[in-house]
Amino acid sequence: MNAQIWHGHVITKVLAVAGCTALVLAATGTTAQARAHDTARETLPAGDGWASEGTGTTGGAAADAAHVYTVTDWAGFKAALAAGGTAPRIIKVKGTIDAVSEGCDSLAAPGYDFDAYLAKYSPEAWGLDTDLSAEPDDSPEGLRRASAANQDQTIKANVPANTTIIGVGRNAGFKGASLQIKAVDNVIVRNLTFESPVDCFPQWDPTDGSTGNWNSEYDTAVVYGSTHVWLDHNTFTDGSHPDSAAPTYFGMLYQQHDGELDIVRGANHVTASWNVFTEHDKTILIGNSDSESTAAGDRGKLKVTFHHNLFSNLVERAPRVRFGQVDSYNNHFVAGDDYSYSFGIGKESQLVAEHNAFTLPEGISAAKVLKRWNVSPLTATDNYVNGKRTDLIAVHNAEIPAETLESGAGWTPTLRTEVDPAKRIPGIVGRGAGAGRVC
Secondary structure, eight states: OEEEEETTEEEEEOOOBTTBOOOEEEEETTEEEEEOOOGGGOOOOTTSSGGGSTTOOOTTTTOOGGGEEEEOSHHHHHHHHHTTTTSOEEEEEOSEEETTTTOGGGGOOTTOOHHHHHHHHSHHHHOSSOOSTTOOTTSHHHHHHHHHHHHHHHHEEEOOSSEEEEEOTTSOEEESOEEEEESOEEEEEESOEEEOOOOSSOEEETTSSSSOEEEOOOOSEEEESOEEEEEESOEEEOTTSOGGGOOEETTEEOOOOOOSEEEETTOEEEEEESOEEEEEEEOEEESOOOOHHHHHHHTTOOOEEEESOEEEEEEEOSSEESSOEEEEESOEEEOOTTOOOSEEEOTTOEEEEESOEEEOOTTOOGGGSEEESSOOOBEEESEEETTEEEOHHHHHHHHOGGGOOOBOOSOOOOOOOOOOOGGGHHHHHHHHOSTTSOO
8 A cells, every 4th residue: 555644644545456445544643544444345336237226235234243244154154144134234254165064975865875766767777758756755766855855955045135245355155055045135245256056966857858867956046036136256166066077877967066146036136247157057047937927027127237257168058038138248258168158048038248258269159159049139239259349140140040130139228337348358357357356
């Protein structure tokens, strides 16, 4: 920190430390008092995406001293979530908290045996025409269901309204946890590394596709019917359990991951800024179904902003959108060899994707950035692919004419902070996104 002395008083200059909030000196006469700015009480700035709409997003900024918690283990974290009703609270996370510290075996129901499961439900023994829903409780599938129920109860953490959850320092986060932001308002989650939960007990569905498939549960974070949620400077990753290390059973990948972030069931006014989403398959889902029963609660909602995020080495869904007015600007997308697409254009979606940068490896066309699931017009302007300004819709339509996309989302975003030039986004996002950048 720089300080200038003038007539016996200290005049301070606040220096921005990359990704961290600077220490502020307050000058009072000849005495300089050091006071650390409390990032745990920071609120979403006005105009910063959809979460700033209306009442804005303040999380637990107004918490009194009795409702500020510092937690270092899973039991302490869940206790802090449960204490104090809906009074504003701040939960500071120190270190990495493992939600399944005793391992998957500790969650297995008595009698559950994976080898027995494989033997009974192999395509050779069971076939591919009948699912396992009618299997009794004492069957291998019944015991798998009981084991899965144990994991569900253990790893899910319900976040109440008016809450800020923030990592302390550069190495705070969770392993194996599923954060449930469900039917509440006003939540902030910042400066945390989330290693995706591993489904210890995936289900085999013989009827899924022509050859059957393994299906897993547990998203890293779920915003379900909630409003005013700000997710900022977090890192979402598969970490030590990448899909590439997963085994194969019955000829199919033993899939143990679901999504990194789902925003569903009428959720609204969400801003995701300066996060890293990396090393994952089905990454972000906005709106979970095309069904009319779901659509009734989603229409006019699912308004989400993504800005200054890094989407790196993902397969798909960055995000896949149904219904919502989604604004995605100033993000950097870095594709790997398994890349399928970035933006999924779903039913009645109104996506605006502008001023983004895409880094694609040789042999992967810019036509793959957009994937049409339904006919829904979108706006996609001033995007750069490998440093070159590219009309993503035109490229897509030229190379994939059977899935023609229409231009014009029908709305113009107004809730944006400063928009950076798209060509500078790889450097800006690379320096600033992810956990450990907020102190």
